[in-house]
Amino acid sequence: MSALKNLRIGVDVGGTNTDGVIIDPTRSGEADRGIIAWHKAPTTTDPSHGIADAITTMFQAASVDPLSIASVTIGTTHFVNAVVTRDATRLSRVAVLRLSGPFSKHAPPCVDWPSSLRNLILGHYALVKGGLEVDGELITDIKEDEIIEQCKIIKEKGIKNVVIIGVFSPIDTIERQEERAAEIVKKELKDVDVVLSKTVANLGFLERENAAILNASILSFARKTISSFQNPIKNLGLDCPVFITQNDGTILSGEAASRLPIRTFSSGPTNSMRGAAFLVGKQEKGEAMMVVDVGGTTTDVGLLLANGFPRQQAAYSELSGVRMNFSYPDVKSIGLGGGSLVRRIDGALKVGPESVGYKLPEKALVFGGDVPTATDYTVASSRDISIGDADKVRGKVSEDDIQAFRAETKRMLEQVIDTMKTSPEDLPVLLVGGGAVIAPDELKGASHVIKPEWSGVANAIGAAMARVSAVVDTVKSTEKKTEKEILAEIEEEAKQRTVDAGALAESVNIVEVETLPLPYISHKVRFIVRAAGDFDYSRSSDFARLAVPIDAGASPTDEATTETIESNQSAPSTSEEDIDYATSVDFNTYIPKVVSREWIISETDLQWITIGCYILGTGGGGSPYSTMLRVRGILRAGGKIRVVSPDDLKDDDRIGSGGGAGSPTVGIEKLSGDEMMHAQDHLYSLYPGGRPTHFIALEIGGSNGLQGLVLSASPNLNIPCVDGDWMGRAYPTKWQTTPVVFGEREIVFAPVCVADGNGNILYMPTATSDLKVEQVIRSALTQMGSHVGCADGPVTGAETRRWAVEHTLSLSWRIGREVARARKENRIDNVAEAIINAVGGPDTGRVLFKGKIVGVERKLWMGHIYGEVIIEASDTSYTGKIKIPFKNENIAAIRLHEGQESKTGEEKNEDVLAIVPDLISVIDSQNGEAIGTPEYRYGLLVLVVGITASERWTSKKGIEIGGPKSFGLEHLEYKPLGRFVKPVSVIDEYDGKTSV
The missing domain is CATH 3.40.50 (Rossmann fold)
Structure with missing residues (x-):
């Protein structure tokens, strides 16, 4: 009779150690959690040897029948390490x-x-x-x-x-x-x-x-590596599938992982989180938990959500300088581990970030070395720990230093836990990893601290108990079916994909749903649905047959092909273009290049302006990232971008304008071609007044804030860009601009030309109103791909001086400079205050709130995204909750009272912290970057900044066009947040000074 296949093996092949565990999941409710055997040993050069040693050792220790093994699941850092180390022998x-x-x-x-x-x-x-x-x-x-x-x-x-x-x-x-x-x-x-x-x-x-x-x-390397993983499984006589863990804590078949190795890049921290959750079991079921994985060099902290999956990074992840958008856990690391150096610097005891790492057994005092480490201080402070020779430590560290060590490690852990929390309430903290002994038993912000048994191999446990999942991310039309009906269909599709991936059908459920209506697009909604379930072991044989073919003699340490090595030999290890121009300069001495009252934009200037533009976008305008890349390309190709002050314009100068119009979702997928320039060229081929002498951005907020730089530097124009724009922010409609506020012309935005970049161009020489121009363009958008380039007929230099919101490129530059400075000097905690100082100080702006997003609602109406985001205080300086209603851009920041429903119409003027036309920006508290309304996600840590609007907007007509009533908030009145302070022109400040 064949043995019952009821045991699971988990192996985590790390850079330092290979951990293994054998679990009987049918006994997970028992005291030993069903753990039959475990193993930890240094990782071998050939990982297959380490895997074989781990499994063999556990089999011998627990007398396990190989025929009882249902699956082997492996977590590995090998693929991500190949990229991080730029290993030419492993990259093709x-x-x-x-x-x-x-x-x-x-x-x-x-x-x-x-x-x-x-x-x-x-x-x-x-x-x-x-x-x-x-x-x-x-x-x-x-x-x-x-x-x-x-x-x-x-x-x-x-x-x-x-x-x-x-x-x-x-x-x-x-x-x-x-x-x-x-x-x-x-x-x-x-x-x-x-x-x-x-x-x-x-x-x-x-x-x-x-x-x-x-x-x-890494495909070729991945195949060899996974084949080598399968070798010991085959040699040990195991007739079971081999899985690889992926970034979200679920499994891939060996065959799937050999095709999509990138999905395994961050499985290590995820495995630890999932393993920790398994170890505490039903005790914490249905509750979010913070998992703190203390290693030899770093501590990785992540939030395991109530659905059992790690919280994912909001929009983008970055690996080795490469920006990506695949699923990646939100993990924060600090330089604290068992091998962290402990020393006094300027009288204060400091722990880490330097570490002896894997040399702990030879360097630490407790093992006879001469380097004081966190492990040494932990041993010295506790009589219950038996690590090395404790007597070698005692007497070498003072009691004062021991107390200071305890206080410092406690402070470091409490700070990172607070950063990662999604609400002010305390929540369970699970301590895992080999270095967990250095952590205290009580931490502020923790409802209780748990150090589960077997936590040292939590990553292998997480691998063994990983689930199966699938995601559907698609855009659907709601014209013929309701959003609810479509969502039900997509949920069924996600469930079926999960079953196809190996899940037991009755165990599959929906764990994540997000719906994002697309602005300016009729009846279109983006749906993101994730389903997950337990592996169906009755189908194990199906997946065992999907093994990767084992290449004869293949090893993950094989040399790469000659062509790859040659490519690497010609590749420079460093390059000037790899410099982070936003933070690499000396902030105290950097001077922008201004010659004869023309500001010549550098890459540093561009990076700062980009950061500032998105913050001034007040949640809208679209990310300026791809436009920044285009401007950067112009500079690196030898192009020259010039900016002039509106104060220096002549009365008869002709100031052109334009930018992109359409859905930000389209903008992140259908990257710009030449539609902006097509619109400009066509307009001026028909316009009798001649080509422009200067260019001004339609809006400074978001991507369009940089379009002025793109167009003015194009060979077709090659003219200066004006340091200003027609909004001073981002607004959702073209008629919400200062030329319309002034009303000196019957119509400003005609003639107008729009182009879709694919050969379709619309020219509108006249119109009855600027509102009608807006309506026609919005109607055309649907048939022109939902994103177009616009060109507006020029206005005079005299009109520009009266109408423009002045010096907004300078303002963006100053905001971006302060964000970059805060990053470089590790002052992100105070970045909101630094932004306020950049825009004119406390008289003109204010930090409105600091907290975490706890709710987001969106709906599409008349082409625009309406919704609101709820933010709950997470900083001791703030209490309660606020809501920010938005129509593409943020409209107001309104305090909510306890028990108050967050429905529009219930607000009172005294609860308004800020309201349009004043600017309300939501900023990521982790890096100081703006967060656009499409990027609002539950759990994001944010800062809310308010900035007083330009005096161009505070007239009666300005408030009528850009104030609360224009957004449907008829019951609220505009009250200025502060006093407007005109931005200081970079040109005025630096003209004639020496540039560096």
């Missing part, structure tokens, strides 16, 4: 084919990568026809002959890994452009690996492409 060159038509040309693949990694991996790229609009319509169909031509080039270059990425491919279920292109590539090249971007990550073109390229670069 990649070719990229973009199915994008005329779009994305100004942001080529790997444009935002560190040059050493880009030069190592990117072997070739091409933009070919293809791509979809957000509604599923074709931008263009793919052309087989174009792809065949690129295949010839790829073959000549000897590249064996190809990424195919199409615009809006994650929602492409009908045209199947990526799949069809892949079939052509495989037919032409035969022995290549092809990665489809839609299988790697979700919406967000650049970030998805980045993830797909990294995934492709």
Whole structure:
């Protein structure tokens, strides 16, 4: 009779140790949690040896029958380490084919990568026809002959890994452009690996492409590594599937992991979190928990949500300088571990961040070494710990230092726990990891501190008990079905995908749902749904057959191909373009280049302006990131970007304007081509008054704040950009601008020209009102891909001096400079106050609130996103909750009273902290960056800053057009937050001074 397959093996192959555990999940409710055996040993050069040793040792210790093993699940850092270390023997060159038509040309693949990694991996790229609009319509169909031509080039270059990425491919279920292109590539090249971007990550073109390229670069290494993992399983006679853990705490089959190794990049911290939750069991069921994993060098802290999954990073993740958008746990690390150095600096006892790391057994006092470590102080402060020779420590550290050590480690842990919490209430804190002994038994912010038994191998336990999950991220039309009906269908699809991935059908449930209506697009909603369930072990044999073919003699330490090594040899290890220009300068001596009252923009200036533009966007305007990349490309290509003060304009100068209009969701996927310039060129080919002499941004807030720099520096114009704009922020409509407020012309924004970048151009020479211009453009948007470039007829220099919100590029620059300075000087805790100082001090701005997002609601009406975000205080200086209603941009910040419903219409004037036209910006408290309304997520730690509006907006008509009543808040009155302080012009301050 065959043995009952009821045991699970979990192995975590870390950079320092390989941990293993054997668990009987049917006994998880017992005192020993069903743990039959465990093992911890240093990681071997060939990980297969360490895996074999771990399993063999546990089998011998517990007399386990190999036939009783139902599964082996492995967590590994090998793939992510290959990228982090730029290991040329493990990374292959990649070719990229973009199915994008005329779009994305100004942001080529790997444009935002560190040059050493880009030069190592990117072997070739091409933009070919293809791509979809957000509604599923074709931008263009793919052309087989174009792809065949690129295949010839790829073959000549000897590249064996190809990424195919199409615009809006994650929602492409009908045209199947990526799949069809892949079939052509495989037919032409035969022995290549092809990665489809839609299988790697979700919406967000650049970030998805980045993830797909990294995934492709490690495919060969991943296959060898996973094959080597399977060797010991086979040799030990185990007839069971081998799984690899992925970033969200769930499992991939070995076959799936060999195709998508990038999904395993951050499985280590996740395994520890899931393992910790398993160890405490039903005691904490249904409650969020903080998991603190104390290692030898660092402490990793993450929040395990009530649904059993780690909280994920909000929008983007970054690895080794590469920005991506695949699922990644939100983990914060501090330099505290068992090997942390302990010493006095300037009279104060300091713990870490330096560490002896894996040399702890030879360096620490307790083991006969001469370096005082956190482990030594822990041993000295407790008579109950038997580590090494405790007598070698006692007498070498003073009682005062021991008490100071306790206080400092407690402070460090309490601070990081408070940072990661999502509400002021205390919650359980689980301490795991080999260094957990250095942590105290009580911590502020913790309802109780738990140090579960077997916590030293929590990562292996998490691997063994990992679940199965699947995510559906798509855009659907609500024209014929209700949002509720569509959501029900998508939830069923997510459940079925989870079952297909190996889950037991009756155990699958929905663990995460998010709906995001798309602005300016009729009846379109983005749905993100995650389902999860337990593995169906009755189907183990199906997954055992999906093993990766074991290459004869293959080893993850094999040398790379000659072509890869040659690529690495030619790649520089460092490059000037890899410098973080936002923080690399000396803030006390940096002087922007201003010559004869023209400000010549540098990369440092650009980085600061970008940060400031998004903060001034008050939640809207779209992220300026991709536009920043385009401006940076102009500078690196030798282009010159000039900015002049509105004060210096001549009366008869002609000031052009324009920018992008449409949905930010479209903007993150269909990256700009030449639609902005097409609109400008067409307008001035028809406009009788001549081309402009200067350019001014329509709005400083968000992406359009940088469009003025793009257009003014284009070869077609090559004119200065004015230090100002028509909003001083971002507003949702074109008529909410200062030229309309002044009302000196019957109509300002006609003639107007809009272009979609795909050959469709609309010219409107006259209109009855600026409102009508807005309405026509919004109507055309749906048929023009929901994103267009706009060109507005010029106004005079005299009009610009009267109408413009002045010096807003300077203001963005000053805000960005203070955010960058706070980062460099580790003063992010005070970044909100620094921003207020940058805009004119406490008279003109105020920190309104500090807290965590605890609720977000959104709905689409008349093309705009309406909603509100609820923020709960997390800082001792603030109490209660506030709500921020928004219409694309934030409208107001309103205090909520206990028990008060957050419904529009119930607010009172005395509860209003700030309201339009004053600016309300929500800022990420972790890095000082603005958070746009599409990025609002539960649990984000935020700062809310209020800035008094420009005097251009505080007239009666200004308040009528840009105040509360224009947003439907008829019951509220505008009361200025403070006194407007005119931004100091960079040109006025630095003209003629020496630039560095």
